[in-house]
Amino acid sequence: MAGTVEEDMHAVETPRLDHTPFYCEENVYLLCKKLSSTGVANADSSDLFVIFVSNDRKQIPLWHQKASKSEDGFIVWDYHVICVQRKSGTSCIVWDLDSDLPFPSPLNFYLSETVRPLSPHLTEYQRLFRVIHAPMFIRSFGSDRRHMKDSEGNWQAPPPLHDTIVAEDGTVHNLNEYMEIRAVDLIVILDDSVVNGVYSQKFGIIMGENQLLEFFSLLP
Template sequence: MTTPNLELSSSMSLDVSQFQHTPFYCEENVYLLCKKLCENGIADAEGSDLFVVFISNEKKQIPLWNQKASNRADGVSLWDYHVICVQRKNEGDTSHVVWDLDSRLPFPSPLETYISETIRPSFQLFAEYQRFFRIVHAPMFLRSFASDRRHMKDSAGNWIAEPPAYDPIVGEDGTVHNLNEYIEIRNADVAANAGVDLKNAVLSEKLGVVISDSNLVELFPKFLDMQ
């Protein structure tokens, strides 16, 4: 797969239809995507080169561009939260890449392109739309994440969106639901990470670390290059 200015290794040329996708269940879609990338050899068998990124804020209002769910020409959607997978570049690759099953961009897309075209950090947003990014190392995520999908039911117990046909995901320790721990992102979470050793924190903390738009552009790529 190629882009106008960056070339991805041929081993990453996959069709998005090869991956399980259930609308509005992006966290489960990414969980299964990470597993498949590990199983088919595109990622490390343990997923050590993969990072799961939860995007949200306190008000659960985050704009992202080039989303398939949008009816607008620019593809902008206002999500309560979104989840993507970032893969550290391997030998022979020119860029870290983003796997986003809900994006109109090439699959996968170079990280620089994804940030520019989907996050658009230079676009001035009102404070309530400021986005924060929880970065979780995939091996930790695959062991710990759990969801019984309770967040997708209304007060009467009816489904807001039809759930996947497969069984709910259960953590290795038997936990049945902890999605809320990943998507609850507060401004204070970013402040608490000021000066933190990003590499060690991401690799050791179950819930990873939370960074801002500016750190996504400046700090996250540098962190990936450190691996």
Template sequence: MTTSTLEQSKLDVSHFNHTPFYCEENVYFLCKQLCGNGVADAEGSDLFVIFISNEKRQIPLWHQKASRRADGVILWDYHVICIQRKSSGDPLVWDLDSTLSFPSSLAPYVSETIRPSFQLFSEYRRFFRIVHAPLFLRCFASDRRHMKEPDGTWTAEPPIHKPIVAEDGTKHNLNEYLEIRPADVISNASSGSIKDAVFTQKLGVVVNENQLEEFFSQLP
């Protein structure tokens, strides 16, 4: 296997763990794999986990594999992706559920998937919780309770791996990451204190769809 073939194999979407409807767990293991295979920093310092949702839990995204429409649009309750920000080059989006290139550069991903210029009713506006991957990998936990009906049956078949438990023993805190309100949105995406907060706060910071690219362009 040549070096270029080896590098390409690291980026083949089929080589990453993916269980439909469990995007938060998929991204958790995506981050670990990118750190482990050398595509990202070993500690994940160049990776950020992005929770996309709103108060109504109704967010339209385009070019999604689960869609049955030609334009790939689907209404998720929430979605989770990873953005990689290196010291040089464009930020990269790792979205295991997207039909776009894997990974995609941030600008075209926003244009094609988020479509901020598309006029939406207020209840469909998307907000983005940006969490630094090292914090996410230490603190995130999910016992998958949100995927069970009242009678205990699964709404979608769960991953074969065990539920994710945080380093401190917490078994479930997904709801904390998904509580995204307009009031949480930062006022200035280029503020130094805001950029510092994403590296220190467990739940990161929240931006709107017009601030996402600016936020990553301002990171050191």
């Protein structure tokens, strides 16, 4: 059973982290490397998982987001990216640099506060999750930030100061392949092949809201 928010907060010493608003995928990429290099996570990042959140409409309702202008932190993103760290047993914590919740937060607490239930007539806004093992993501992800330029080549938001991210195989941009999350690709049954797929597939596995907690409980 996961600990209380206070227990998890005291159990993790948070290193200084880089954050550039509206570049959550790069923030999480650097987060994974920093957690591993500072000893907060395993040196090989094997206890970390990168999760892209989106849907067919590219409209996902989330709460407790710093960019929101609402008191409850409600916002609709086209996509979002977080990091989940598998702690001892079945305990997991979420690192979300854009959240106003305790940082990090226990996974079940984070989901209950951030991914709140939607009305039955809003099923098209259900949040879908692409889960990728962090070591695979760190090796494979590349972004030249083209998605943040308008049709005239102007930045829609100031870019990070660090260099663009290039994958180990030389790929300079594959962010769209991570962002493309469709209901038709959802897994139906969680089994060993799904768990193994997260560790072996470059773009991970897509699962629904009700499957995420179960997935982390099945990890070896």
